[in-house]
Amino acid sequence: MSARALIIGASRSGSGKTSVTIGLLRAFQRRGIKVRGIKTGPDYIDPGFHEAATQLPGLNLDSWAMAPDLLRHLALEHAVDADLVLIESAMGLFDGIPSEPNRSGAASDLARLFELPVLLVLDVSGQSQTAAAVACGFMHYDPAVKIAACILNRAGSERHRKLSGDAIEAIGLPVVGTVLRDPLLSLPERHLGLVQASEHPQMHAHIDRLADVMEQSLDLDAIYAAAMPFAMPGGSLEKALPPPGQRIALAEDAAFTFLYPHLKRQWQAMGAELVPFSPLAGEAPPAECDICWLPGGYPELHAGKLAASESFKAGLKTFSETKPVHGECGGYMVLGETLEDAEGVTHAMTGLLSHATSFAKRKMNLGYRRATLQAACGLGQPGDTVRGHEFHYASVVSAGHDEPVATIEDGAGREIGPSGGRRGHVSGSFFHAIARD
Structure with missing residues (x-):
């Protein structure tokens, strides 16, 4: 029997989707x-909370970065041994970028592609009957996206619940429960979004508290009944990003945490072996590996310890003399000469590339990217195009003298210019790869 699935959407970020989904x-x-659980869009953080809540790996699905056949393959693979899949929307349900049909990055693309209904989370704080007008807009905005039911979130009282809920049910949309306003249900945040699940103090106690609230406040039977079986043809891995090597030395600790779950799973399914090592523990990439991959993360929070880890830096340099090393975002920062932390302290990094970065001089860079590779690296061969995104506040304060690893354009096809650097076997950029173009 196919797994049932439901998309959890909202009108905007900050509506409480993540807390509701986790609970x-x-x-x-x-x-x-x-x-x-599944999270739409380029989000590393929430799949970790989904995994913590279920003890099963999470997944990202991104309709801009992933071709429809890849989306189908990953979704079906994720659902094959599940009874229920909850797909949490990023931002608002219809929020994406202008693009070809069903390639906008919005969760509504997946509702159409997979023919799945939506459970709408409405933050009704500051309104009552007006919530019905918002719900009515969702119901009629796109006939191909079915809104099955809604949850009232952050209601202030029983009277508030009744005013909002009665108005919504009067337009024909079932209300399957109300979550009252409670600041203790919020998840902590920092500069790249939520604190990661592995760092959350008393994580499981918090998740249990969320579950308690959902059990007390929502009609779980009605929510389960609203979910529909996946009814779609199988996809393919044709557009999947192939493994960069047979044995991949993967930096993995508190400084290096941002690698998409689907990449790990794909690479292993394609026969690659992932060999984790910890730069913060002074470990170098194992010499028997074919390539070293430094993913994104929070190196700016651990810059002093990384700078002091001579065994890691020396071992990485030795590895790079004969084998490829690739860094994404935080990994790219560590490959440079120096990294300035938020307090303005400059730390010596590995120096395998010649740029310098700063987290003190903050500027948000956020958006989809299409990268055309200028040289062979962990992402592919010269001329290959890869879809992904950038999300960082750090800036390059000295560009250095290395050749760019890629040229990039934004999600709408507008040229941005050269990206990252390459020298010898070493390459890196702020670009996070998701799938082949």
Whole structure:
């Protein structure tokens, strides 16, 4: 029997989707339902919370970066041994970029592609009957996207719940529960979004608290009944990013945490072996590996320790003399000469590339990117195009003298220019790869 699935959407970021989703995942798991989470868009953080809630790996699905056949393959693979899949929307349900049909990056693309209904989370704080006008807009905005039911979130009182809920049900949209306003349900945040699940103090106690609230506040039977079976043809891995080597030395610790779950899974399914090592523990990439991959993360929070890790830096340099090393975002920062932290202290990095970065001089860079490779590297061969994104506040304060690893354009096809650097076997950029173009 196919897994049932439901998309959890909202009108905007900050509506409480993540807390509702995490609480529902744990609540359904408590019932003995094998439930898994998916997050739409380029988000590393929430899949970790989904995994913490279910003890099953999370997944990202991004309709701009991933071709429809790849989306189908990954979704079906994720759902094959599940009873229920909850797909959490990034931002608002219809928020994406102008693009070809169903390639906008919005969660609504997946609702159309997979023919799945939407459970709408409405933050009703500061309004009452007006919430029905918002819900009505969702119901009629796109006939191909079915809004199955809604949850009222952050209601202030029983009277508030009744005014909002009665108005919404009067337009024909079922209300499957109300979550009252409670600041303790919010997840902590920092500069790249939410604190990661592995860093959350008393994480499981918090998830259990969310599940308790969802069990008390929502009609779980009605929510489960609103989900629909996946009814779509199988996809393919044709547009998947191939593994960069047979044995991949993967930096993995508190400074290097941002690697998409689907990449790990794909690379292993394609026969690659991932060999983790910890730069913060002074470890170097194992010499028997074919390539070293430094993913993104929070190196600016650990710059002093990385700078002092001579064994890591020396071992990485030795490795790079004969084998490829590639760094994404935070990994790219560590490959440079120096990294200035938020307090303005400059730390010596590995110096395998000649640029310098700063987190003190902050400027947000955010958006989809299409990269055309200028040289062979961990992402592919010269001329290959790869889809991904950038999301960072750090800036390059000295460009150095290395050749660019790629040229990039934004999601709408507008040219941005050269990206990153390459020297010898070493390459890197702020670009996070998701899939082949």
